[in-house]
Amino acid sequence: MTQHTRKDAEVPFTLPQGFVDAEGVVHRDGTLRLTSGPDQDGHDARDRANPDHLLIERLSRAVVRLGGLEHVDTATIEGLCASDLWYLDSLQRRAAVEG
Numbered sequence: 001m002t003q004h005t006r007k008d009a010e011v012p013f014t015l016p017q018g019f020v021d022a023e024g025v026v027h028r029d030g031t032l033r034l035t036s037g038p039d040q041d042g043h044d045a046r047d048r049a050n051p052d053h054l055l056i057e058r059l060s061r062a063v064v065r066l067g068g069l070e071h072v073d074t075a076t077i078e079g080l081c082a083s084d085l086w087y088l089d090s091l092q093r094r095a096a097v098e099g
Contacts, residue, residue: 009033009034009095010031010032010033010034010064011031011032011034011091011095012029012030012031012032013029013030013031013032013087013088013091014028014029014030015027015028015029015030015080015084015087015088016083016084016087017080017081017083017084018067018084019066019067019069019076019079019080019084020079021069025067025068026067027066027067027068027069028067029066029067030063030064030065030066030067030072031063031064031065032062032063032064032088032091032092032095033061033062033063033064034062034092034095034096035058035061035062035092035096055085055089056074056077056078056085057074058092059077059085059088059089059092060072060073060074060076060077062088062092063076063077063088
């Protein structure tokens with residue numbers, strides 16, 4: 001059995017709805033990296049003033065792969081529906097507790 005440190009642990013996922021790109025392709029399968037304390041902190045005033053923005057920032061740093069997309073950034077995460085955001089947030093919190 002391979003031991004993973006908390007820092008390099010990744011969790012595969014399948015989103016309930018998925019991200020639809022400009023060509024209409026739905027991207028649902030991905031990989032979520034467990035975040036550390038600094039990854040979870042707000043980096044600017046928007047993060048501290050708006051918890052929803054903090055969630056978007058945190059998930060954009062944690063989602064390392066989503067379907068065939070070359071890059072996952074805040075715009076990608078903002079394009080997800082509420083159920084996908086809730087799913088990723090819940091998955092990350094569960095993985096952190098079990099981690």
